[in-house]
Amino acid sequence: MDVKEFRKAAYLVVDAIADYYEQLDSIPVEHQVKVGYLAKLLPAEAPEDPEPFDIINSDFHKLIMPGVTHWQSGNFFAYYPCNSSFPAMLAEMYSNMINAQGFSWDTCPAMSELETVATDWLAKLIGLPADFHSNSKGCGSIQGSASEAVLVTMVAARDRTLRNNPTQPSKLVVYCSDQTHTSTRKAAQILGLTMKVIKSDELGQLRASALLYQLENDIREGLVPFYLVVSLGTTGICVSDPIKELALAAGPYSLWLHVDAAYAGSALILPEFRDIHIKGISLCDSFNFNPHKWLQVNFDCSALWVKDRSALVLALSADAAFFKKVIEDGTLAVDFKDLQIPLGRRFRSLKLWFALRSFGAKKLRGMIREHIDLTDKLLSLIQADGLFCIVLPKHHLTLLPLQVTPLSSDEPLEMVNERTKYCAHILDVDPSISITTATFKGKFIIRINIGSPQTKYSHVASLYAKMKSAALLAREKKLS
C-alpha cells in the first residue's frame, strides 16, 4: 500500500467507523458466533502474494465483525465499561503514525515529556497529593493494565523490603481481601510469593481489625508482611476499602500500600466522590486507575502513580551499553522503560491528552454524573416494582448488584440464588443487551453497570423492561 492508496483506504475506514457509531443502537450487543468459528472461515496459511485492501476490508466486515462484542453500545451493561472516544481514536492514529518505541527519553522525547505532563494533569484532576506529582520524588506513568500496575509495584515493594530487611523471599507475604481483583493473585503467582486473602466484613470492606489480626499471626510465625492491596471500587460489587483506616493500621508494619481503583478511580474527578473516598491516600505508596474504563480514553491506558519513583527504577531498570542516558542541567531524564515490564512502549499519553483537552474536565464530570443519575433512575424503576433487591444497604457509583426478590421472607437463599440464575440466564441469552453475574457472600448476583458514553435513558428503560419480564418468569419458575 503506497501513500496514495493509504489516503483512499483511510477515508473508507473513517467512514466505516463513523457509520458504526451512528448505527450502534441497531446492532445486537452480543457477538453471533460459536467457539472456533473464525479458523473455519480463514485459510490455514498467510498469503504469499499481496491482497488488495478492498478484499481485506470486505472480509473484516464479513468475518470479523460478527465475532465482535459491542462494548461501545448503549446496551452494554456488563463487566466495567471500556470507553472509546473520537478524540482518543484520532490520537491513536497519530500514535500509529509515529510508531516510536519510546523506551527512553532520547528515543522519543515528546512521548516521555507528554506522559509526565498528562499524568500530572490527571493526578491533579483526581486530587492525588503533591507527593505523587512529577516535581516530587514520585511520578505517574501509563501502564497497559491495572494488572501490570499491581505487578510492577509488587516487584518494587519486594525489592524495597529485601533491601531494608534482608530475609528469604519465601517469607514475604502479600495481603488482599476476598473482594480484591484476581490481578493481585496473578502478580503474586508470577513472582512466586505467598498471598493471604483476608475475609471482608458483611459490606465487603477490608477492615483494619481483620488485617491486624492476620499480620500479627503471620509475624508470630516468622513471616514478613510486605504488600497490601486496598481496593477503591471492587470488581464484584464496587465497594471501597477504608484507605485511611487501613493505612494507619498498616503504618507500623512498613507495608507497601497499593490502591487499586481500576474502575472507580475515574469518579475521583468528582469532588463529591473524592472527598469521601480519597482520605488517607497520602499514606499509600502507589495508586492506579484505568482511564480506559470510564474516562473516554481508548484502551489501553492505565495510570499508575508512585510516591517514590526510585523504588520502581531500582527494581525494574536493566541497563545496557546501547541505551543512551540523557542528563541536562544535572537532571537525569526519565526513561519510562525503568517504570514498567516491557522495554518498548506505545505513545499512550497522546490519546489521554487529546481526550482531556477535547472534553475538558467539566464534560468528563458531566458524563460520570449522568451515568450515576441513570443508575439512580434504574434503581427507582426497580424499587417501584420490587422484583429485585440490592445485596448491599446502598449501591456504589454505577454498579447495581441485584438478586431477584425472595418470594417470601423465609425463602431459602439457595432458592433465591436459583431464581436469580434463571433470571440472569434469560437476560444473558438476549443478544440485544449484555450483563454479567458474580457472587457475593454466597449470594448469586446480577451485575448491572452503566458506563458507556452511548447509554441514555431509553437504553436503561428498555433494559428494565427486559429485567422485569425475566424476573416475572423467574418468580413463576418451579424449582426442584
Ligand code: PLP
Ligand atoms: N482491578 C479491578 C478492581 C478491576 O475491576 C479490574 C478489571 O475490571 C482489574 C483490576 C484488572 O484490570 P486490567 O484489565 O486493567 O488488568
